[in-house]
Amino acid sequence: MSYEFLQTLWFVLIAVLWIGFFFLEGFDFGVGMLLPFMGKKDTERRTIINTIGSVWDGNEVWLLTAGGATFAAFPHWYATMFSGFYLALFLLLAGLILRGISFEYRSKDPNPKWRNTFDWMIAVGSFLAAFLLGTAFANLAQGVPIDENMMFTGDLFTLLNPYGILGGATAVSIFLLHGANFLALKLEGELLERIRPIASKLWIGASILSISFGTYTYFAGFWSRGRIDPGIAPIATIVTLLAAGYFIQRKREGWAFILVGMNIIFTQISFFSMMFPNVMLSSADPAFNLTIYNASSSFYTLQVMSIVALVFTPIVLAYQGWAYWVFRKRIKADPKSLIY
Amino acid sequence: MDPTTLSRLQFGLTTIYHWLFVPLTLGMGWFVAYMQTRYYQTRDETYRKMSKFWGKIFLINFAIGVVTGIVQEFQFGMNWSEYSRYVGDIFGAPLAIEALLAFFLESTFLGVWIFGEGKVPEKIHLASIWLVAVGSNLSAVWILIANGWMQHPVGYTINEATERAELNDFFALISNEKAWVFIWHTLADGLAMAAFLILAISAWHLVRKQHLDFFKRSFEMAALVGLIASALVFLGGHTMGQFMYDSQPMKLAALEAVWETEQPASFSLITIGDLTGKQEVWSVRIPYAMSFLACNNFECEVKGVNELQALYESQYGPGDYIPLMVVTYWTFRIMMGFGFIMMGASAWFLYATRRKDYETTRWMKLVPFGALLLPYLANASGWILTEMGRQPWIVFGLLKVEDAVSPNLTTADLLISLVGYTLLYGALAAAMVYLIKKTAVGGPGAAMHESVDAAPTLVPARKKD
Numbered sequence: 001m002s003y004e005f006l007q008t009l010w011f012v013l014i015a016v017l018w019i020g021f022f023f024l025e026g027f028d029f030g031v032g033m034l035l036p037f038m039g040k041k042d043t044e045r046r047t048i049i050n051t052i053g054s055v056w057d058g059n060e061v062w063l064l065t066a067g068g069a070t071f072a073a074f075p076h077w078y079a080t081m082f083s084g085f086y087l088a089l090f091l092l093l094a095g096l097i098l099r100g101i102s103f104e105y106r107s108k109d110p111n112p113k114w115r116n117t118f119d120w121m122i123a124v125g126s127f128l129a130a131f132l133l134g135t136a137f138a139n140l141a142q143g144v145p146i147d148e149n150m151m152f153t154g155d156l157f158t159l160l161n162p163y164g165i166l167g168g169a170t171a172v173s174i175f176l177l178h179g180a181n182f183l184a185l186k187l188e189g190e191l192l193e194r195i196r197p198i199a200s201k202l203w204i205g206a207s208i209l210s211i212s213f214g215t216y217t218y219f220a221g222f223w224s225r226g227r228i229d230p231g232i233a234p235i236a237t238i239v240t241l242l243a244a245g246y247f248i249q250r251k252r253e254g255w256a257f258i259l260v261g262m263n264i265i266f267t268q269i270s271f272f273s274m275m276f277p278n279v280m281l282s283s284a285d286p287a288f289n290l291t292i293y294n295a296s297s298s299f300y301t302l303q304v305m306s307i308v309a310l311v312f313t314p315i316v317l318a319y320q321g322w323a324y325w326v327f328r329k330r331i332k333a334d335p336k337s338l339i340y
Numbered sequence: 341m342d343p344t345t346l347s348r349l350q351f352g353l354t355t356i357y358h359w360l361f362v363p364l365t366l367g368m369g370w371f372v373a374y375m376q377t378r379y380y381q382t383r384d385e386t387y388r389k390m391s392k393f394w395g396k397i398f399l400i401n402f403a404i405g406v407v408t409g410i411v412q413e414f415q416f417g418m419n420w421s422e423y424s425r426y427v428g429d430i431f432g433a434p435l436a437i438e439a440l441l442a443f444f445l446e447s448t449f450l451g452v453w454i455f456g457e458g459k460v461p462e463k464i465h466l467a468s469i470w471l472v473a474v475g476s477n478l479s480a481v482w483i484l485i486a487n488g489w490m491q492h493p494v495g496y497t498i499n500e501a502t503e504r505a506e507l508n509d510f511f512a513l514i515s516n517e518k519a520w521v522f523i524w525h526t527l528a529d530g531l532a533m534a535a536f537l538i539l540a541i542s543a544w545h546l547v548r549k550q551h552l553d554f555f556k557r558s559f560e561m562a563a564l565v566g567l568i569a570s571a572l573v574f575l576g577g578h579t580m581g582q583f584m585y586d587s588q589p590m591k592l593a594a595l596e597a598v599w600e601t602e603q604p605a606s607f608s609l610i611t612i613g614d615l616t617g618k619q620e621v622w623s624v625r626i627p628y629a630m631s632f633l634a635c636n637n638f639e640c641e642v643k644g645v646n647e648l649q650a651l652y653e654s655q656y657g658p659g660d661y662i663p664l665m666v667v668t669y670w671t672f673r674i675m676m677g678f679g680f681i682m683m684g685a686s687a688w689f690l691y692a693t694r695r696k697d698y699e700t701t702r703w704m705k706l707v708p709f710g711a712l713l714l715p716y717l718a719n720a721s722g723w724i725l726t727e728m729g730r731q732p733w734i735v736f737g738l739l740k741v742e743d744a745v746s747p748n749l750t751t752a753d754l755l756i757s758l759v760g761y762t763l764l765y766g767a768l769a770a771a772m773v774y775l776i777k778k779t780a781v782g783g784p785g786a787a788m789h790e791s792v793d794a795a796p797t798l799v800p801a802r803k804k805d
Contacts, residue, residue, distance in 0.1 A: 053451070053454070054454065054455040055451055057406065057447035057450065058444060058448040058451060060410075060447070064410060064439045064443055065436065065440055065444070067414060067417075068413060068435045068436035068437075068438065068440070069436045069439075071416065071417065071424065072428070072432030072433045072436035075425055075429060075504075078416075078417045078424055079422070079424040080421065082414060082416075082421065083419070083421035083746035083748055086748075086749055086753050086757070089418055090756070093410060093411050093414060094760060094764060096407065097408070097764060097768070100403065100406060100407040101403055103403075104403035108400065108779075150425075151747060155750075155753075297428065298502075298506040298507065300507055300508060300510075301433060301506070304433065304507070304510045308433075308440070312440050319445075320444060323452055326452065326456060326459060327459070339457070
């Protein structure tokens, strides 16, 4: 195995981690944002939370692993991106803290105000995290000011440009739809009837934003800077999303969920293929781009990490998959059977 | 304040805060797993209640450790980008492995444990809490391997072409003796911390003569574990002292305020006056004790700060290589003093529980307060000592703190995040203390059933629902 092969392998592995993260945490961000609007009674809110209760924390670990893998395999990428996006990441962390703590604390006190406050914190935290991640990825695609020392020279407002904001809004809309589809799979009775029309409306919003975002990306020429052609992946994002609309109308939530999930996967595939072999694009000068070659760890570290990943990733996937399978049933809004 | 100081302050605050909760998670997991196992074996209802009650306290505490842990992983890149560039080739590996091996394990099985009762076979439910305990302790192992490397870097070379430190021996990294002494000291500390929280809450109820069977059993179990764990903490600490003698003599000299090289070295119990070495008003010293602490015999020479400073200047160039003495000196005393009290107290508790009505004795009233306060102070002091004792280095002998900070951050950026974290963490602590207190005071009965549907309507404006 050559050095270059391992650098490429780790680029692909990190892409896979982000795909896993957005697919999984995407729906629990969506469920979080929908929570206070969908559930009016305490039992309903608890039912909605329990659809993701056992898995959200494990989903979030995909983000931590993506962060850790970036640190280990591409220290310069980790250093430039994390220090450059400083305040955006601080807000992202604040959002993740708010929602994380609220899942665990909201039911530990019966006071309606207590519970309502934490429920709103779940929604706000999920929104902040989804929006900022979308903004961050859009900026990575667009390029950010990086100087010859791999140092980010902008600030928070550099990231809040029209394309970045559109990226954030698109992420929010897709995750809302993904969450609604997930809820349609996991709920039953009155709550299921309530979520179906919401999913239809969210689909309209997500489609408009996604198509605008894709169009912007295409006309801005962001696709032609990397070494490989994303091929049909960008078109597949639109096709899967439109097909999801068809199944939402037909109340086939399984297919709708899978198709929006595919949309998320194809979006990430498009993103990473148009970046390759760059990991961060400099808007100041393409010569300052961070690539898998100049940002990576040593050959030895990549070899060690590859062995670790090869041995342990299948084990992790097996038990996490099993944990989803255990809780595959729909959740009834019945106070007696709900776990608080 | 300059950006470096602000970044240090922020890292210090968020890390100490994170580490107030994590040790309890580390230790309490084992307790809950053991209690549930006892229930599985004996079908004794009290054990079931114990696993529920202590399990609930475990969960309230666990949540804060998890959410503040994400900040920890991100901060290296956010605030210490030059550090991440310079040592990421080595330091990134244990962090990534921690996420892959430990975080997935603890978070997945915690979900199974909370929501799986009745849905998965009882054996698997029991196995999940064991896996949560293994996962959280495993995560401590990997982060301590990372920290051990900062104290005592091994298994690397400096690559002139890439201008950074690079890993050349992974096994040296993971078998770093310094790290394993740390791991021993820290995992035992987690167990001691959990034991003392159990002692504190149990004593509070015992003094009030409530749920006697439940809390006596908890108290006795915790007294035994507390004694074993605090003895292990002590032995680990003692071993660490000898290790420091070779690897970080400056830290050793600074925690004792040894200015001039001494042989054999005495140990100062307390020094009044100033620690600058110029004048000492009054001190109580134990002859030979410092030599014993440093190298397990009563003869060896302990190098003084002045000699080491001169040595480092010739080795690393001009600069100040002396840590902030007043901090190292006093945190060491707090850590060790409180550690000894904990060891003595748990031995005494264990002895006292041989009496049948020990809950009526007068000293029991002191336990809830003391057993709560001492471990937290000892634990925080230990970390302040180990991190501030390494100054001015971020990686000992390799990279200084001032060269590690992110150069692009402004004072405004750092003030926003520092104030933000402080407010957020303050609110978290308030909610957490409120819930732990409520749960602890509520006793085992209240922990058995959560208040289902206690608040049927959450949206007052739409009462028709």
